[in-house]
Amino acid sequence: MKITAAVLRAVGQPFSIESVTLDDPGPGEVLVEIAGTGVCHTDISFKQGHWPFPVPSVLGHEGAGRVAAVGAGVTSLAVGDHVVMSNASCGACPSCLSGMPAWCPNASRLNNSGCRPDGSSTLHDDAGDIHGNFVAQSSFASHALSRDRFVVKVPEDIPLHLVGSFGCGIQTGAGAVLNVLKPAPGSTALIVGLGAVGLAAVAAAAASGCSRVLAADMNPDRFDAARTFGATDVIDASAGPLPELVRALLPTGVDAAVEASGSPRALRSAFESTHGSGRTVLVGAAPHGTEYALDSRSVLSGRTLVGAIMGLSNPRVFIPRLVDMYRRGQLPMEKIVQTYPLADIEKALADSASGAVVKPVVIP
Ligand SMILES: [Zn+2]
Ligand SMILES: [Zn+2]
Known part of the structure; x- marks a missing residue:
């Protein structure tokens, strides 16, 4: 499908807002219509090349939204579910099987290689492939693709633009x-x-x-x-x-x-x-x-x-606890979130870097 995304064409350069093609969800994959994506300092680190990620690419890793489609074999999520997206782990190593996916030795490859584990790209344009799958999402975009294990269902009365950062920061x-x-x-x-x-x-x-x-x-x-x-x-x-x-x-x-x-x-x-x-x-x-x-x-x-x-969290266990803390007023996200249209993503990143805003959130 055609989506709108903030594409990083060269390290250290501004994003360009472009229409690109995102694959339909394959087996085990989930398509999320993004409601809001938090800006995290690591987005800035990757954009500036302090940490490596290939270009051209779509960054963004604090996405929240609604499930728009699910691939074959997805049983834990359904179209319309409200979700927070989080990071990938392999699910099969001793750390993952012990409930410690943060220590998964395969996590870096799964989150930071710019493609699916089989090497295929999720994002494309007329010139070829665009690196996606950033932290299992690439959510500086109108839509993002992940896998069911990395997507956490949240109650529908929780404002989605406030909780994307539950998946990272x-x-x-x-x-x-x-x-x-x-x-x-x-x-x-x-x-x-x-x-x-x-x-x-x-x-x-x-x-x-x-x-x-x-x-x-x-x-x-x-x-x-x-x-x-x-x-x-x-x-x-x-x-x-x-x-x-x-x-x-x-x-x-x-x-x-x-x-x-x-x-x-x-x-x-x-x-x-x-x-x-x-x-x-x-x-x-x-x-x-x-x-x-x-x-x-x-x-x-x-x-x-x-x-x-x-x-050191297990997102599907821990993010619901954070939602409970939000409900009890212990995580007053509304005090620190400021929203920006996706077209103003450069200002959102600049305000994060300068410290002017604690948690900028871009809304596609
Ligand atoms: Zn982060
Ligand atoms: Zn693992």
Whole structure:
């Protein structure tokens, strides 16, 4: 079918809005009519070539919409279902079979090669193939193709344009807390970097019963949102060394920290803001090749650092939990989402990159 998509013709260049051809859904595939797609910082990283993805291509990986057609063998979804799209995993490796698809060794190939596992393209134009299947969707478009396992049904009364980021940014931040840290009620947490990922971590820490949820960023414009998402304290990280600012509030440091800014310096600050056996989760995505420095004494005391991709979540289990949090007012997405027509996608990405808007969402 003919669809409208934002096509990246060359790395680092603006998208062009084009009419292209998307395959009909094959066996196991699902066609989604996109209602809204969140802009994630990794879209910008891929567009700028900091992370590799072939061109010409269609990016976008926080899509939500309605099922428009299903391929042969799809039984868990039907035309008209409201859905959030998420990332691909193989479903057959030990990690997938253990309920940990985020650790699937085949995930990178399935999400970032620009084609189906059999090498065929889902998108085409008169000149040939366009690389699609980006994070199993390529959803900066009017329609996107995925597979049934990566598409999560959500209730019809949930505004679709608010929940596309549950498939990436929100599950990354909330999952870092709920699936990795699992903080005890009454414990303390620090979240560094208050974009959508960090705010989701704030919300999850508050929902976990943390007695203090410290939220730090260099941009004070984020503090109102942080309080709305459940922060008990906000810290202007530009006001001095973060470990000292944290200890002015909690003299021994926090029990746990989440680094969601992507800055190597912020990781060290978060790590050193925990007490001597505190735990830090890294979710902020830095360009490939980025190195981190830690003082050996800060490690020797017993602190631990772990990374968590996609919040170590199992999307079909975890996204419904995020929907429940949204319903309870614990994820007030309406406070951070700003919508843009697909034709204004360059402005949406620019506003994300500058920090002017927490979660731009493009509407085809
Ligand atoms: Zn993302
Ligand atoms: Zn797997």
